[in-house]
Amino acid sequence: MTKNTIERRNFLKLVGTGIGSLLTLPYYSSALGETSTVNRNRFKIGKPQWILHNDGTFDLIAGSMHLRNCRPTIDGQSIFVRNTFMGDSPKGKRIIYELDRGFVMLDLKINSGSISIGAELSGMSRAPYWFCPLGEAVVNGVKQYFKQGQGFGGPSGLYEFQEPSAQEFGNQPGEQAWAYDSYLVTGLISAEQETLAIGTYEHSDFIQKSTFYNRPHRRGLSDRYPDVEQILFETGFVTENIPLKDDFIKLPDIYIFFGNKPYETLQHLAWNISEQMGARKDTKTSYHWDSFNEFEHDFSHEKLTELLTTLDTIDPPIMLDTILINDGYCVHGDWLDYTDNWPRGLEPAARDIFQRQYRAGVWIAPFMVSEESKIFKRHKNWLIRDLNGEPILEWEFPEGKHYALDGSHPDVQRYIQKVFRAYRKMGFTFYKTDFMDWGLKPTVGIDRYDKTKSSVQIFTEVLNIIREEIGAGSFWITGTAPYAHMIGYVDAMRVANSLNCQWTEQGVGNMLQESYNTQYFNNVFWQNDLDVISLRNENCQLTATEKTSLANWIGIMGGVVSTSDRFSTLTDEQLDLWRLLIPQERPQSATLPLWGDNHQCKLVLRRYRSPRGWGLLILNDTEQTVTETFVFSEINEENNNWVYEWKLGESVDLGNLSQITLTLQKHESKLFYLTNGNDAPSEDLTISGLRLKKVYR
Structure with a gap:
């Protein structure tokens, strides 16, 4: 990929400038004097x-x-x-x-x-x-x-x-x-x-x-x-x-x-589990494009070519790692038989992606079988059945009824092995699996091939097959999955429901709750995936304020950063915001210093090493306007901070403060930059702490 020097121009602007309420004035600051560190009660392990x-x-x-x-x-x-x-x-x-x-x-x-x-x-x-x-x-x-x-x-x-x-x-x-x-x-x-x-x-x-x-x-x-x-x-x-x-x-x-301390104690146990189970916590943070949210089942080789052509021409370039071909390329279950949208199959697509120096990614739901598939019609004995021998209906999609494969059946295991081996030979090195919970069926009450093993033992056998076939160097992200048994196998884990480009309790509400309450294992078990970021204006019901809030939330957390937007439809400001969401290569998580307290807003803190500072995001995820005060000694253990209201690419100096009071409309957020000295954030500082000039050097 060509790496051009970033142009010095006024392109670092945040989407939705001027929308929503500003901070409540005046800002409350401490008495003049040097910034000092608070002597706080440190995390300690006791002896029950x-x-x-x-x-x-x-x-x-x-x-x-x-x-x-x-x-x-x-x-x-x-x-x-x-x-x-x-x-x-x-x-x-x-x-x-x-x-x-x-x-x-x-x-x-x-x-x-x-x-x-x-x-x-x-x-x-x-x-x-x-x-x-x-x-x-x-x-x-x-x-x-x-x-x-x-x-x-x-x-x-x-x-x-x-x-x-x-x-x-x-x-x-x-x-x-x-x-x-x-x-x-x-x-x-x-x-x-x-x-x-x-x-x-x-x-x-x-x-x-x-x-x-x-x-x-x-x-x-x-x-x-x-x-x-x-x-x-x-x-x-x-x-x-x-x-x-x-x-x-x-x-x-x-x-x-x-x-x-509650959060730290939970995370301490998580780190011990991670070490004992060999968690894949050190892989490069994923920054990828996913076809599904924008195109759903209508993605094709032609549309892939259009995407790659757009990426070739955008300047400064979009520094993606991976292009993921999601659902829609086959009838579910027939993973190696392709629809008319892919007349030459997926191997030429993988080659086209690889030639642009991206990872080629493919979506597979290994336990899912459609009633329209050849697998269903030819191998009903491969399916999970009830005690009367009838296949158990798992889910009814618009595409028809779907059933689950019996992971204990040797022929099913060989078929799954064949599918993943074929995609690795095609050149795919990024795999997104889905509906993995379909493979974790209790042994009691169903008819399966092997009745001597637990559901977890059977599930683990399939996980071993997949990881062996895709290779240790491939990136594996999964969704709709149980957590515990996948530690040590996957590099990233989807933790919440789809956002679907609209703010709903089932979508965004679930994502905010789950991301907030699973952050303790982000980059401990794997990279947490909070779903794609949507910045586009077309086919999206999010307001500009909501887009900015969700983009900043996902970006600052330190997990997977992905989008499904067609870059050709984004404005310059939207492209600039996407560039400023690029993650650190080495996984690095935000912290939740006020987790479990009684504030109405959610607060996330991200520490930056060079220059030394912090990114602070405060989000009102309620349905009403909220005014709250936050004391910095409870956030980053500093009595005072130089505080900048930060819109990625520009900032406003608010002074040397000990606390801050702000009013946020529903779904609105504010991003701040905190520092010990009076040093404003650089215009090219990303939300993960990277300098774009170094990225494009």
Whole structure:
């Protein structure tokens, strides 16, 4: 790709200049004096304790939090014990429970920086459907809980427990019972912000799940009043009743970290999981073009040629890494048979992309099969079926009914291997997989080829096939997927619903919630993908303010940056904004210093190394106008900052401030540049901290 020297001209302007409210005046500044650093309470890891009782129950104590009367449970019920034996183990204490049929052994371990609980089951021909080594724990001293969704779309977030209320249920029995599941990383937070983070390091065999639930009771006429109510907690594994070799199974340890800050404690556990599972967290940050949002199923080789011609002529050039051919090139399932839009197939397309010095990318949903496909018509025995042998309808698209392949079938595995091997030979080095959750079907209640393995074991076999075929150097991004089992395989993960170029609760609302509450694992497990940035005026219902807010949000977070816009339709200002969203090559995440507090607006901070400074984005994602004050000592640990209102490419000096008050209209955001000295951001400074002059040098 030709690299021209960037022209010195007034092209660095932000889309939507002048739209929305300005900052509330006056700005509040501290007394004159040198900027000083705040002596804040630093993140620390504490030491929780196990307490054993003579009846075989145990407690977990961490600061003011207390999980009482814990015990193992099988299929949601306390185990029935004939005898209990307790003693020491190499790293802590051991409890052995003798059951009518078999044994359960727990190891309560004390590790360096954490505690953990391990479990072994013996004398059982089959595993339970689910097993919790820590079950029926009565929760005390916990104000909030962090719930991590199983994957794409969540829901994830920090929540307070529901309070029971007086209520009449009329002539129907009623209750206020609830239960919330969490996966991969789970948090319990006290009123003092002490945090327990819970999760396992191994996700190749079983789903690890934690659940918060209540045990409600009512009193009074008409069940009007709430009575004494307990909040309970359990954590364990979905083991799916699979047969056990030698009537024995050893389950992964569940680790528990105790820290003084919620966000940092969750991230500390995430880093440990990342290291143990070999996460692909160091690949170059993706900056790519994706065909789907703009063209959907109507992309073609002709339109690809038009895109490449446009990119050849734009000056300064658009420094993309990858061109991704998304859905629409085939009937789903027949991944190597092409529609009329691609008369010569995808190999010539890959060559055209490669010749322009981009990665060639292709979209594949390996478990998806359309009823119109040859695979469906010829190989119905490859499909997931119900217990009557009938294929299970997975989803009905406008293109017809769709079904899921049985990943345990050897012929299905060979077919998936064939597809990815073929695309690698064609020259594709960027792969986007989708609808991966279709391949994670519980073994119980369905008819599949191999009934001896868990859904996770089968799913992992397919992941191994794909990564082996595409090669270690290929970039793999995935969507609509469970998180835990894909760590170590993928380079990027879509975390939320599609934006679809309009501001809706299901689209943008879900993206903002999930990106905010999964940022702790961005560039820890992989690069988070928040969907494409849309700047175009055509076929887009976002306002200019909303486009700017979403572009800055996605750009500053530090994950994948992508678009589907036809560059030929963008204005000069829109092209300039896209250039200023270029990410750092080496992954670098923003932080969320006010995560979990009670501000209405969302705040994101990105640190820049050279020159030393910070990018600060404050976004009002509510449906009303919001006025709020933010204190800098709570944001970047500086009593005072030189503050610039920053529109990428230009800035306004607001002075040396200790706090700032601003009013934002709905969906509006403000971007600021903070520094210790009175140094304005360079005109070519990108939101990731790059200098465009160096990029184009």
